[in-house]
Amino acid sequence: MHAPAKISAPAHASVEATVTVAIEAGYHIQSNHPKLDYLIPSQVSLTPADGIELKQTDWPKPEEHKFSFSADPLTVFEGDVPVRLRLATGAPGTHTIQGSLHYQACTDQLCRPPATAPFTLTIVVR
Amino acid sequence: MSETKSKSANWLIIGVVLIGGLIYLAYSRKNAPQPVAAVAAAGAEAPLLEAGNVTGRTAPMWTLPDADGKPVSLAQFAGHPVVLDFWATWCGPCAVELPWWKELQDKYRAQGLVVIGVSEDTSLADVKKYLATNALNYQVVWDNSKLMPTYGTPFGLPTTLFINRQGKVTERALGLEGKPDLDKAIRAIL
Numbered sequence: 254m255h256a257p258a259k260i261s262a263p264a265h266a267s268v269e270a271t272v273t274v275a276i277e278a279g280y281h282i283q284s285n286h287p288k289l290d291y292l293i294p295s296q297v298s299l300t301p302a303d304g305i306e307l308k309q310t311d312w313p314k315p316e317e318h319k320f321s322f323s324a325d326p327l328t329v330f331e332g333d334v335p336v337r338l339r340l341a342t343g344a345p346g347t348h349t350i351q352g353s354l355h356y357q358a359c360t361d362q363l364c365r366p367p368a369t370a371p372f373t374l375t376i377v378v379r
Numbered sequence: 380m381s382e383t384k385s386k387s388a389n390w391l392i393i394g395v396v397l398i399g400g401l402i403y404l405a406y407s408r409k410n411a412p413q414p415v416a417a418v419a420a421a422g423a424e425a426p427l428l429e430a431g432n433v434t435g436r437t438a439p440m441w442t443l444p445d446a447d448g449k450p451v452s453l454a455q456f457a458g459h460p461v462v463l464d465f466w467a468t469w470c471g472p473c474a475v476e477l478p479w480w481k482e483l484q485d486k487y488r489a490q491g492l493v494v495i496g497v498s499e500d501t502s503l504a505d506v507k508k509y510l511a512t513n514a515l516n517y518q519v520v521w522d523n524s525k526l527m528p529t530y531g532t533p534f535g536l537p538t539t540l541f542i543n544r545q546g547k548v549t550e551r552a553l554g555l556e557g558k559p560d561l562d563k564a565i566r567a568i569l
Contacts, residue, residue, distance in 0.1 A: 291469055292471070322472040322475045323471055359470070359471060359472065360554075361555075362472055362555040363536065363555065364472060364473070364535065364536045365534065365536075366467075366524065366534055367469070367501070
């Protein structure tokens with residue numbers, strides 16, 4: 254994980270930030286709304302922090318991919334995946350926010366266990 | 380980066396979350412990679428299998444609950460050829476193999492074969508829900524990630540170990556295998 258840039262934003266405003274998920278070649282992660290209910294969806298969360306509120310998380314359109322183990326195409330993410338976070342700022346201040354991506358990755362033959370990848374946002378509200 | 384005074388949305392790339400370290404792809408049994416770390420286990424009743432060095436070694440003993448919470452021990456099946464299929468309800472490739480295990484259990488039951496599905500689900504409720512709609516004709520136990528390190532195998536599902544009547548691991552398969560390959564491996568331990 255790369256260290257995030259320090260972001261400046263106005264107070265009491267909307268800010269959008271993008272976290273890019275880099276998935277190694279050969280692997281995919283489930284989309285945020287998998288077609289099958291037993292698949293583990295990808296989810297981004299932020300630890301609540303005073304002065305910053307996560308209003309919405311926008312995922313890109315997933316790919317439909319037919320795998321050797323699936324009768325029908327599944328909705329997955331592969332490669333670099335930009336996830337847009339819509340945030341609301343409060344009063345001025347510097348906020349360091351912990352976030353995490355929860356995901357479960359597979360190849361065409363093998364699945365890794367569900368995992369969580371942390372990231373950090375630093376937002377300077379002026 | 381210049382500060383904006385407008386209330387319009389600002390697009391910023393703030394970081395990259397790397398899903399790294401996933402260097403394992405599908406391997407055939409003959410080309411199974413060496414895991415990178417030694418393993419340790421608590422309570423093993425037999426010598427631990429070193430990471431990557433499982434073939435020919437004695438399978439470590441274990442006791443795990445079945446879906447109803449009743450304890451099941453590998454020791455119960457001493458003298459039987461045993462297949463340990465590490466799987467999970469969220470694992471698509473695992474789901475391909477499950478009906479094959481049912482067929483192979485029926486095919487070789489009279490010769491003493493014992494297939495044991497070792498679930499790596501974190502929730503026993505998920506396992507119960509799955510079994511309620513997908514009846515299996517073989518033993519299922521709930522591991523929740525405690526046992527795989529004991530068997531010196533990297534965490535990838537499905538992982539299958541074939542244990543002969545003498546309690547030794549004869550083969551390990553990492554990833555989805557073809558049914559003929561599974562059948563062949565079973566015949567080698569009968």
